[in-house]
Amino acid sequence: MGLFWGSSKGSSYSDQRQAPAASTTGGGDNSDNIISEDLAQYLETRESQLSNREFKALLRRQSANAEASKQAVESSNGVTGEENDFLSMIQAKGPQAGTELSAGETAAQAQVEIPKLPTVISTANSMKKPKEYQNFEFDKYRRENDEKEVVLTNCSEIQHAFYDCLGRQKIWERVTAVARLDSDECTKLADFFMACTEIQKKAFLTFDYATLETVDEMKVASRKVDKVFSNAFHSVDEIRDKEKYMNYTKELRREREDFYAKFNK
Incomplete structure (x- = not known):
């Protein structure tokens, strides 16, 4: 391996950055792990666009939606497994892309409305008085x-x-x-x-x-x-x-x- 690096043309490639530790399986060609210098520099300077406040709000929102989905599934008696999966998918859905929590908005307020299944009481109330x-x-x-x-x-x-x-x-x-x-x-x-x-x-x-x-x-x-x-x-x-x-x-x-x-x- 050392001979290979020493025999490279131009400036010594051993001084250049190698790809991040991404091991290959099966002993494949090591040239697959090498990325260009400009790409490596871009990855080093690239920072997350998500601020700490937004990241924490995202975690709170996901936790609240997951808890609400769990409670809805437990309270829906007599619902089949396929319907439970469908309700879980709807209830755990977060806000649409591009929407953010305001400074005074809580996770519960940002939670999407959970569809309610008809019950005996709601059906009776909807009938004629x-x-x-x-x-x-x-x-x-x-x-x-x-x-x-x-x-x-x-x-x-x-x-x-x-x-x-x-x-x-x-x-x-x-x-x-x-x-x-x-x-x-x-x-x-x-x-x-x-x-x-x-x-x-x-x-x-x-x-x-x-x-x-x-x-x-x-x-x-x-x-x-x-x-x-x-x-x-x-x-x-x-x-x-x-x-x-x-x-x-x-x-x-x-x-x-x-x-x-x-x-x-």
């Missing part, structure tokens, strides 16, 4: 039980009796009644049904049925209107009786006042 379910049920009930529908329901017994009468009545009996301009049973039931719908429409107006706010209020109002009508009238002739009709209006007023007091109207 009881009040929203109540409003849904009320809207559905109002659509299916508007004033017209409720009146037909309350007068359905009279309507059924009228259809049953038509099924039992013979054709010649109806023709004879019309010819005599007389009101037969079926005609009276038809008039009773029509009177029932008209009277109960007005009764629901007195209860302000269209402005009621709960299903319970609507059901109670419907029952009261039907009860007062059924107790007061049993035929169309009773509706035409002025005294019976006056008694009906008085009872309806009492039931309305009781309704208002019960629901603080």
